[in-house]
Amino acid sequence: MKTSSYSGFYKLSPEDRLKEVREFTGISEEEAEVISVPGALSMDKADHMIENVIGTYQYPFGVGLNFLINGKDYLIPMVTEEPSVLAAASNAAKMARDNGGFFASNSGSVMIAQVQVLDVPDPNGAKIRIYENKDKIIQICNEKDPVLVEHGGGMQDLDVRIIDSIIGKMVVVHLKVNTLDAMGANAVNTMAEAVAPYIEELTGGTVYLRILSNLAIHRLARSRVTVKKESLGGAEVVDKIIKAYAFAAADPFRAATHNKGIMNGIIPVVIATGNDTRAIESGAHAYAARSGQYTSLTTWEKNAEGDLVGTIELPMAVGLVGGATKIHPAAQIAVKMLGVKSASELGEIIASVGLAQNLAAIKALATEGIQRGHMSLHARNIASVAGAKGDVLEKIVDRMVKEKKVRLEYAQELMKEYSK
């Protein structure tokens, strides 16, 4: 495998796929074993990750193909339980590839920590006193993380907000911290706790919560793609995709499902690289609702040539140091497979996968419907649950898809028929 583009990859055996992946990514035989041999996460490691450990739990690990992002080829490590997701991502990346793939960027890696102050006698005066003493606040925070500062990060700026609430006015300080290659939760929470007494001194109030915000508006990942109308099946398909997008942009009921389709691509990469899925989900959905109405995380429009232009922008608090990324052996292989040099680069890739995933889903929805592609792959799941293997499994899948009866009872009925 010389590039991330590989037609018919899915027809290979899992062993042959891994050989191809090794050739492209340069992972060693021992590293490959970490993902191919069950039990890579030892009980000892697991016991150090969470509490009350009694075992480990496995998910399939696959690769998204055909991705070209900022002119570089990537094989995307994806861990998910849902059939058709990797096929769909690879499918969209293949269509995008014909026209240069994805172009991604980011807004930097600044996280927000919130310090909530109550019972402030003069909130407006307190706000200005906090701004006046910004340098001292920065100094107190940065003393807590010399390593981050040494690498060029640390607290850089702050915002002060006065919020009306059911218990009266509260002053909320946003510490803006460049956490570089860390997701940053631990780093910013430590700073927020350290600076709280000084904030109380400045405001005359009482500090309550000191915690990061997952609405990471200063840590956005962005990606765009232009797909030739010919790669999509013609101008009519472009129009249909734009109509599908218009529905999501206008209606929160549809936007929730549209964005779920985006997360179908995003979360598997977040899991594979050992990052925090809840942080990414909450950030994405809060960002989608920032105008007051929950809406689509992507946009789709037509350019002057009639080709389809898609964009995505969302908070992307992922890290390469800290969290599970540095503990889970498979997460380290996933990061190595990507060959990423910074957390921002990882964020750009993840946003591009989300955009690709959305394209595949809405193209299917706007044309033939989701069931043919999705259900034909889901059928393999159902046939397997019914106990089918090998040739019999393939025959049962074929029958269920052709007869449009992808149901467990029918798979069981066919199982009986083929076992006679």
Ligand SMILES: CC(C)(COP(=O)([O-])OP(=O)([O-])OC[C@H]1O[C@@H](n2cnc3c(N)ncnc32)[C@H](O)[C@@H]1OP(=O)([O-])[O-])[C@@H](O)C(=O)NCCC(=O)NCCSC(=O)C[C@@](C)(O)CC(=O)[O-]
């Ligand atoms: C499923 C496909 C890709 C079939 O699509 P197709 O047109 O039958 O595919 P194809 O045979 O023309 O193949 C095109 C490429 O797709 C990939 N591909 C094709 N088949 C496989 C496979 N078996 N295993 C791995 N990869 C596969 C592969 O890269 C292949 O290139 P090739 O290798 O042939 O050069 C298409 O129908 C599709 O993209 N569907 C979208 C499916 C989807 O979005 N699934 C997510 C679950 S549904 C959901 O949860 C989200 C949703 C829908 O509700 C979101 C929303 O509402 O917006």
Ligand SMILES: NC(=O)C1=CN([C@@H]2O[C@H](COP(=O)(O)OP(=O)(O)OC[C@H]3O[C@@H](n4cnc5c(N)ncnc54)[C@H](OP(=O)(O)O)[C@@H]3O)[C@@H](O)[C@H]2O)C=CC1
């Ligand atoms: N609301 C939320 O989302 C919350 C999430 N979490 C969890 O927090 C975890 C992530 O915390 P995080 O702070 O990222 O992890 P860590 O605290 O483990 O790692 C970050 C630290 O690594 C050190 N470091 C070394 N090299 C670098 C570099 N190049 N760039 C940045 N930092 C570097 C820094 O200093 P030093 O060595 O001095 O530490 C930095 O503070 C996740 O597991 C998440 O689930 C926790 C609370 C809330």
